[in-house]
Amino acid sequence: MRIIAAVLACVLTTAASADPNFWKHEWPQTDFANTSVKNWVEIMSGGPPKDGIPALNDPQFIVVEQESGIAGNEPVITVEIDGERPRAYPIRYLTWHEIVNDRIGGVPVAVTFCPLCNSGITFDRRVKGRVLTFGVSGKLRNSDMVMFDRETESWWQQAIGTGIVGDMNGVELTALPSWMESWDQFKARNPDGLVMSEPAWNRSYGSNPYRGYDSSRRPFLYSGEMPPHGIAPLMRVVRVGSRAWPMDRLAKEQEVSEAGVTLSWQAGQASALDTAVIAKGRDVGSVRVRDGQGRDVPHDVMFAFAFHAFWPHGTWMRGQ
Template identity: 45%
Template sequence: MALLAVVVIGVAGCAATPQSTPTEGVAAPVALEDVAAGPPEDVPSALDNASDPALPTPLVDTGRIISGGPPPDGIPSIDAPLFEPAGGVDWIADDEPVIALDLDGDQRAYPVQILHWHEIVNDTVAGRPVAVTYCPLCNSALAFDRQVGDRLLSFGTSGRLYLSALVMYDRQTESLWSQVERTAIAGVLAGERLELIPVTMLRWADWRATNPDGWVLSRDTGFDRDYGRNPYVGYDELTKDPFLLDEEPDGRFPAKEPIVAFPGAAEPVAVLTADLTGSGVAHIEVDGEPVVIFASPGLASALNAPQVADGAPVTATGAFVPEWEGQALTFRPISGDGSSSDGAAVAEDDQTGSRWNLLGHAVAGPLAGARLTAVPHLNTFWFAQAAFRPDTVVLRLDATE
């Protein structure tokens, strides 16, 4: 979606070049399940003209929906994903970021080294149509239910940006959707909102250790891309300007300050990731409800080094409802440096002494095998949160909490 990606994509070949064989050294990838999306509808297209008077009033100034460089689908979504069993994957480094999704016990990992080049995966998980999305310009990973009313949508990249963030389009009505806001901002579906599905970005080794029988999105995508190479080298530098942001970033913090936010919150709050790195565990409230955040350093930044696997270490987070079967729980970090070791515990609850990992799984103690309910959260840059939600309250944490 960004000009940064265009240069690299031009080298790799922008055309969809099918791969004739699966990735060398692993079992042939498989298709798991698919719920077919609806057919294209004969309606005015916001992709063609977001200001078409035949369309509902857009939610935003359409003059600020600007080209990021590639045309629609120039960064191609993955519409027929193939998967490999976790135990057979040998092409992801331990510290590399993957986007973890768990629906009804169906555990899947989507490597960011692939999402760099595609940004959207239209998938079906546990019978539920989902879109797993990643915006490199915001470092934002979000997943949505693709069912909107009676419509079953599939999504592509529009080639446009709004507030330096991914604008998707649905192939049924060609409405434009803000990924960060999960809302149709122009088109027939303007004002519709997608249901969030919790995901977590974490180390591959941590996900693999927790989900040894899970499935991993394959690099056999049908496209010829240099998976593993980072087309956004150095983009996460703290003070580097956001790409094509058409307003001054909120000056309370550096533009690229990493934060944790809650995209479903009516009253937006955020926590600086640096504060979480110091505390390891944070108890906060979101819309008056208790939420616990677990944090673990050691995740390779997806936007730092020429190879994703070599990215500088950053902090991964998970957010959960702090209770189990009606019992409220409070947590403290595991003593030590707080770093995760292949799915190891990062927090211990005060009530039972059980130990919990970054995915909210109890891995030791009386509650071993239990899973906390995930709260949709978002690791992103400060500029993105502040641009979309300028009334965001930043909660500062005591590192001794």
């Protein structure tokens, strides 16, 4: 397994990180006294400093037919908002930026992806009457990205969409329906859709700096409990609320209807965390989640260890 060299070189695992005073020099505007974090040793540096992984604030888009550099099996995060053209956010870019602050029609959104948890969630950026702009703090908790907002410099846990430090402590973001699918699947359904164009940054887009990660025995920078029931820690699960469906079950059954939702699995999406080139990753499939009226439901496709870390009393939907 190869992780970005800078991450390996800069990881801080000393006892100093257990004291919030350790972070104050970097975050002078953050109110560390207002927090839900009970054990500060959970907060670790992932290597890059604040904004060392640069979030995108002004993404550009092109129509589907103009994009020729993305392989058909590469994953994208799809966001469809009523009255607007569907948009695809390629994981080949989100791997290197992790957050895209965008506006779709009248809705300000943050499209987020945490590679270490495989967690891809889209949030409404409107909070308490203001629009927040999110960045990457460089901190991890249970291997999950800690985001921050530039307006209050509060910290937010990406996997749960909740403020954990600062003025926004305890505030929950609204998750919007979005899902990961292959570029081919997006194009087939949305020939008039839009796709985010390549950002103007010097990055090796299309490559995977986390080669072999999702076949590792243990997650990176995670010391918590492993999932129950013999479920591999880096098995993908589909989380809807506090329930998780293992991906191997969905791949076998193809469609599952229970707990008020229908989950449909389709082959054709490459893992972004397997081989050095994303397009050569093994097929992990795509999942769409809808309610009883056929409406898309907010959900996440994350690793089992992350689900167990943030929903320790969650329900594992293993089937018979």
